[in-house]
Amino acid sequence: MSSDIPGFELPLRLLLGFRVLIDELHAELGRQGHPDMRPTHGFVMQAIGRGSTTAVDLGRTLGVSKQAAGKTIDVLERIGYVERTVDPHDTRRKIVRLTPYGVDALVRSGHIFETLRERWAGELGEERVQAMVADLRKVTPPDLFRLDTPGWFGTL
Amino acid sequence: MSSDIPGFELPLRLLLGFRVLIDELHAELGRQGHPDMRPTHGFVMQAIGRGSTTAVDLGRTLGVSKQAAGKTIDVLERIGYVERTVDPHDTRRKIVRLTPYGVDALVRSGHIFETLRERWAGELGEERVQAMVADLRKVTPPDLFRLDTPGWFGTL
DNA sequence: TCTATATAGTGAACCAGGTTGTCTATCGTG
DNA sequence: CACGATAGACAACCTGGTTCACTATATAGA
Numbered sequence: 627m628s629s630d631i632p633g634f635e636l637p638l639r640l641l642l643g644f645r646v647l648i649d650e651l652h653a654e655l656g657r658q659g660h661p662d663m664r665p666t667h668g669f670v671m672q673a674i675g676r677g678s679t680t681a682v683d684l685g686r687t688l689g690v691s692k693q694a695a696g697k698t699i700d701v702l703e704r705i706g707y708v709e710r711t712v713d714p715h716d717t718r719r720k721i722v723r724l725t726p727y728g729v730d731a732l733v734r735s736g737h738i739f740e741t742l743r744e745r746w747a748g749e750l751g752e753e754r755v756q757a758m759v760a761d762l763r764k765v766t767p768p769d770l771f772r773l774d775t776p777g778w779f780g781t782l
Numbered sequence: 783m784s785s786d787i788p789g790f791e792l793p794l795r796l797l798l799g800f801r802v803l804i805d806e807l808h809a810e811l812g813r814q815g816h817p818d819m820r821p822t823h824g825f826v827m828q829a830i831g832r833g834s835t836t837a838v839d840l841g842r843t844l845g846v847s848k849q850a851a852g853k854t855i856d857v858l859e860r861i862g863y864v865e866r867t868v869d870p871h872d873t874r875r876k877i878v879r880l881t882p883y884g885v886d887a888l889v890r891s892g893h894i895f896e897t898l899r900e901r902w903a904g905e906l907g908e909e910r911v912q913a914m915v916a917d918l919r920k921v922t923p924p925d926l927f928r929l930d931t932p933g934w935f936g937t938l
Numbered sequence: 939t940c941t942a943t944a945t946a947g948t949g950a951a952c953c954a955g956g957t958t959g960t961c962t963a964t965c966g967t968g
Numbered sequence: 969c970a971c972g973a974t975a976g977a978c979a980a981c982c983t984g985g986t987t988c989a990c991t992a993t994a995t996a997g998a
Contacts, residue, residue: 633895634828636902636911637803639918644796646922651793666984672790682946694985696947701983718946718993739789746792750917755792758914761906762795766802822955838975850956852976857954874964874975 647742654738660731662705668735670698671707671728680719707731803898810894816887818861824891826854827863827884835877836869863887 648665655663673679673687685695699722702708707728713719724732747755804821811819826844834840841851855878858864863884869875880888903911 633892633899634824636899636915637800637807637895639915639922640796640800640803642922643918644793644800647793647796664983668790680946681948690984691986692947693949693987697984713946716946716994720947736789739793743789743792746921749920754913754917757910758917759792759795761910761914762799764905765902766795766798820954836975837977846955847957848976849958849978853955872965872975876976 647739650742651735651738655731655734658734658738660734663707663731666698667702667707668732670695670702671724671732674708674722674724674728679722680713681722684722702728803895806898807891807894811887811890814890814894816890819863819887822854823858823863824888826851826858827880827888830864830878830880831885831888835879836875837878840878858884 651668652663652665655661670684670688673684679687681696681699682692684699685692688695699708699710703710706725708722709725710720710722713721743755807824808819808821811817826840829840829843832843834843837852837855838848840855841848844851855864855866859866862881864878865881866876866878869877899911
């Protein structure tokens with residue numbers, strides 16, 4: 627059952643591909659002790675990385691308002707993935723850091739994604755997966771977290 | 783700023799590819815007389831065009847609740863893309879049909895997607911675009927509108 | 939040094955697009 | 969013809985965004 631709009635298949639397959647990977651990631655993360663992690667969280671935690679960030683900084687990186695970033699940090703803090711400390715050099719700022727539990731989620735995500743990628747490579751061939759990523763790199767913005775559509779991040 | 787998680791690039795590129803196409807589609811649709819059309823609407827209208835005729839039916843096709851489908855139909859009706867008529871054979875049912883304005887939006891979407899696909903083919907080569915779609919078809923669900931994740935549709 | 943401006947974080951009100959639960963009207967079958 | 973299934977609508981709620989408004993702090997300039 628194909629679409630009535632021929633050109634529609636390309637964007638749809640890209641979306642479905644993304645969804646398939648993300649859904650399987652979170653199903654597996656749930657089994658590995660991270661049942662509360664949502665797709666958004668992975669992106670945010672990656673943006674936080676091992677370094678220190680603030681809500682404003684994070685919002686800028688992800689392309690959302692500082693308030694939205696702040697809300698997400700609230701959630702992440704509540705479920706134990708990040709912690710906030712006051713910046714001694716600027717008492718307005720609150721520095722966000724990953725907790726060990728947060729780092730664990732990120733490390734496991736990496737392993738799961740590798741496994742999924744290997745599964746795709748098994749079906750398509752490793753060179754096809756590499757080609758797909760290489761091709762997409764040519765037609766998408768260079769900076770992973772930058773897309774000038776406000777709120778694009780909500781697509782998770 | 784590259785990701786700390788190596789396997790993360792594949793899903794992210796898929797998402798970015800989708801977003802790039804959808805964003806350009808809607809920018810161009812806005813210029814062509816459809817400024818109020820949202821990414822969701824294209825999916826819903828396509829489902830309607832393919833024969834999903836009531837809210838319940840539409841919800842089933844899209845994998846969302848009948849209430850969610852009903853809300854979306856309300857919006858689409860208000861901005862003139864669809865119209866509801868009562869089914870003479872079953873007065874409980876309200877049959878949803880595309881208006882000419884709705885058909886126009888769908889036709890224009892098709893042309894714009896074709897143009898965008900050609901742009902990609904110009905950068906990557908037509909055979910690479912074909913290969914990408916073919917590969918993705920192998921690793922994603924066969925039915926375009928079926929993904930067993932409830933609410934996946936909200937990813938637009 | 940003091941003042942003006944910029945910045946960090948927070949709260950509130952709002953929106954979109956989902957969810958579940960409940961209710962009514964109608965259909966269709968045993 | 970009664971009863972179970974179905975279609976639609978309404979309400980309350982959730983999540984993850986938005987903007988506006990505010991406080992507290994930092995910093996640059998007269």
